[in-house]
Amino acid sequence: MQASQQLRGSRMSSRFLYQPMQEVEAYCKPQFRTLDRQIYYGGSTQGTPFSIPNSLEQYCTLESSSANGSYAAYNSPSTVSFSSNGSPRSQKESQSNSLEAHHSPDNANGSPISGSCITDDAHDFRHKLRELETVMFGPDSDIIDSIESAFDSGTNTESLEMDSWRQIMEVISRGDLKQVLIACAKAVSDNDLLMAQCLIDELRQMVSVSGEPIQRLGAYMLEGLVARLASSGSSICKALRCKEPASAELLSYMHILYEVCPYFKFGYMSANGAIAEAMKDENRVHIIDFQIGQGSQWISLIQAFAARPGGPPHIRITGIDDSTSAYARGGGLGIVGKRLSKLAKSFKVPFEFHAAAISGCEVQIKNLGVQHGEALAVNFAFVLHHMPDESVSTQNHRDRVLRLVKSLAPKVVTLVEQESNTNTAAFFPRFLETLNYYTAMFESIDVTLPRDHKERINVEQHCLARDVVNIIACEGTERVERHELLGKWRSRFTMAGFTPYPLSTLVNSTIKTLLENYCDRYRLQERDGALYLGWMNRDLVASCAWK
DSSP: OOOHHHHHHHHHHHHHHHHOOOGGGGGGOEEEEOOOOSSSOOOOOOOOOOOOOOOHHHHHHSSOOOTHHHHHOOOOSSSSOOOTTTTTHHHHHHHHHHHHHOOOOOOOOOOOOOSSSSOHHHHHHHHHHHHHHHHOOTTTOOOHHHHHHHHHHHHHHHHHHHHHHHHHHHHHTOOOHHHHHHHHHHHHHOHHHHHHHHHHHHHHHOOOTTOOHHHHHHHHHHHHHHHHHHHEEEEEEEHTTTOOOOOHHHHHHHHHHHHSSHHHHHHHHHHHHHHHHHHHSSSSSEESSSTTOOOGGGHHHHHHTTTTTTOOEEEEEEEOOOOOHHHHHOOOHHHHHHOOOOOOHHTTTOEEEEEEEEEEGGGOOGTOOOTTOOEEEEEEEGGGGGGGGTTOOOOOOOOHHHHHHHHOOOOOOEEEEEOOOOOOOOOHHHHHHHHHHHHEEEEHHHHOOTTTTTHHHHHHHHIIIHHHHHHHOOOGGGOOOOOHHHHHHHHHHHHHHHOOOOHHHHHHHHHHHHHHTOOOEEEEEEEEEEEEETTEEEEEEEEOOOO
């Protein structure tokens, strides 16, 4: 009996995991998770904000980025240049220093002349202080020692600063875009506005939305840095708003990204595999999807249940989604319900759809329509990182929702998230993490979509760039992209009372088959009961299940 049940489940899972789509494409295009219609920038109030030039709106729509990567000029009250020794100078400083250099026969290297009213010779200055100290306090006094120590400390600091500038100039001369981005982010983090402005000017000549992966990503990361520096003004929100495509176009871009990269297929396939395994003997199945989007994740699962030996179960899906998803869909959740109902009817699967048009953060038990006698599955695919935790709000919706779900006693809960650490990290390490993560993402896109592909820029701009800019430019409640590593998610699920639900080996083998259709630089690993999909040596998406 047990072997028979396992066989039935295996056949059903295999059929669902690799079921041909056939005519079902007409019902629902593959989904991509919710994208905000607008970008909201805010956060950092540290330091003096940059002025926002008149051309900022053109620059920040990313439409002004030409093939050579040039951007609109960044107007500034003072122009920054470099002195002959590699240090930065403003235009006013350069002029005054130049005048001093012309009037001083001893200034051979063109550096600013010392304005000391005591002496121009540091050695002579120390010597005179030592003589004075000896006369007044005797030979054993250590007062001048402390003065000399402070003098040397200042000299060492200046020397370190000069070394830093020389290193940055070397990086710029090599054309090392990644290192220039990092140096600029460090300057922003340190509130070194002069350095930041210099590097922003350099970066505008290096990035391009139609260049190599690092150039394309660099264009969007540069936009995030500029937005962060100017975020003290409310006008930045309007100035940085990307032009929103029509809903049909946005859905088309999502579909392209879904097809060219296996990340989302991997996530949905692994989650569906866990649900199919847990529900193989159930007659009434209730699936709660905390961000249903287009609803296309459930197409293959409905097909799989239709082919189950002994007949399909009664399926009820509760789709949670706030109003921001309606734009890409071209309407409310009723559209998703009709599509899935029509699909289920064609496969003779008893089906109900329950719409919960509410943000996942606001969900209460009464919104979920849980009924007695149903086997419950809850799906968190690419959604929990949008819920604020204790670092953002005392309400801590991230953990509250997990405790709420646990109280419903589900048979299985699926989690799919980007394997990145951007939630509570400070700005600079968050910038480095974002740079490394999305470099891998953009490189993987580059393999599949040619650089001259007419829609590639739109796909990257409207489906990825907004996340990048939000992570870099925003803080507090306005930063909605707050990813955590799977280790942290494990801690949260464990504290909520969940225990791991092992993924079927069939899921692993089927995903390996899927990856055969993609570049061999994608890699799949199973560690500690979870599946990781990565690009080369970087994990990008993690999937696991709980009960």
